[in-house]
Amino acid sequence: MADFLVLGGGFGGLAAAHELRRRLPRGDRVTVVAMSDRFFVGFAKLWDLAGSRPLADGTRMLERLEERGIRFVHAEVTSIDAATCSVQTTAGPISADGMVVALGAGYWPGHRELIEAGAYNLYHAPSLPDIHTALNDLTDGRLLVSIMGTPYLCPPAPYEATLLLEDRLRSAGLRDRVDIAISTPAPLTLPVAGPDASRFLAEELTAAGVGVFTEHTVGSIDPDRRTVTFQNSRTLDFELLLAIPAAVPPPVIHASTLAGPSGWIEPDRRTFATSAERVYAVGDCTLIHTATAQLPKAGVFAEAAGKIAATNLVADVYGGDRLTFDGYGYCFLELPGQRVATVAGDFYATPRPDVRLSPPDRASFSAKQEWEEERLNSLLG
Ligand SMILES: Cc1cc2nc3c(=O)[nH]c(=O)nc-3n(C[C@H](O)[C@H](O)[C@H](O)COP(=O)(O)OP(=O)(O)OC[C@H]3O[C@@H](n4cnc5c(N)ncnc54)[C@H](O)[C@@H]3O)c2cc1C
Structure with missing residues (x-):
């Protein structure tokens, strides 16, 4: 039996944990450690703010992971030893055979x-x-x-x-x-x-x-x-x-050997591998350069990276498919009147990201609502 550890229960961590569970043999263990016991999509805060829907209605508890064969440890990670693939937490030490770090930003x-x-x-x-x-x-x-x-x-x-x-x-x-x-x-x-x-x-x-x-x-x-x-x-x-x-990077990352010169983890921007063997990093805790700036800190990128990192980690241990990120992503831009514009394209294009704005419409607002519902159901339903 092999042990796989996911640090963080946000977009990146949940995407990675589910992809690991889907690809690994049943006997292998997948553990998510997070100091928050719940998950919601970032833009749900805006709907609460606008008075259109309370945040609680879009919130799911991470303990639901257990029903999906993923162990959930509600604790703070206080140190990371990437070389030995182990962490100290407020619930005790945890070691693993592979790890995805998705601790977000502070x-x-x-x-x-x-x-x-x-x-x-x-x-x-x-x-x-x-x-x-x-x-x-x-x-x-x-x-x-x-x-x-x-x-x-x-x-x-x-x-x-x-x-x-x-x-x-x-x-x-x-x-x-x-x-x-x-x-x-x-x-x-x-x-x-x-x-x-x-x-x-x-x-x-x-x-x-x-x-x-x-x-x-x-x-x-x-x-x-x-x-x-x-x-x-x-x-x-x-x-x-x-x-x-x-x-800023979470202090526990800043203090670890995973931190690059910027203080963020700077993984390979296509595979999300870090300098440590069988340790991957995804989402807001990473800094990824594009031709002109940095990949935006957004849930869509954390989610895509989480799936890719998990796939590559399984390949490290068992062989099989590997994936690379093509740089494609999108951002919703919500406007009053239930209208949403979309900014989408290739963020890795050179000499500059090739992203286009689609004009706002109500159909895209419905698509945004469905996008959230689909995530809440598939990750923690
Ligand atoms: C108002 C708002 C609107 C947004 N709208 C959008 C949008 O429309 N589209 C979009 O793509 N993105 C949007 N985002 C951004 C999106 O929410 C983040 O980019 C996304 O959540 C990043 O995912 P992550 O997994 O990297 O980090 P997070 O989701 O922040 O998850 C980090 C996890 O790590 C845990 N953690 C942190 N430190 C520790 C520690 N030391 N020990 C244990 N656990 C720890 C946290 O508890 C959490 O579970 C929005 C954000 C905000 C604030």
């Missing part, structure tokens, strides 16, 4: 401190009830959404959130009294998707009366005066500040 501590001073982390699920209270109390002034640094998870999500909140405030009859703006350190709204998608998004924001401040990096937040001062010296006041911190 938030940059400097941004966490700034946010604690007077804002809300838009991406932090436990903050959603407080954000709802703040939104319900918002009757005038400015709602400011600030992308604080890069990389950050799911590049379109802050813009989607802004447009969905614009719609929520408009429906509440507050739009003539509440100004809305979004800031980003980047020169375009969506550099990873290219100038066309960025222009499209900027036009949608402008048409909705949202101020767009590109090349604006937050320098400080004054919670008493309710102002943000950017590094270019511009100051904006706010009544409610929703911030998106930059992503």
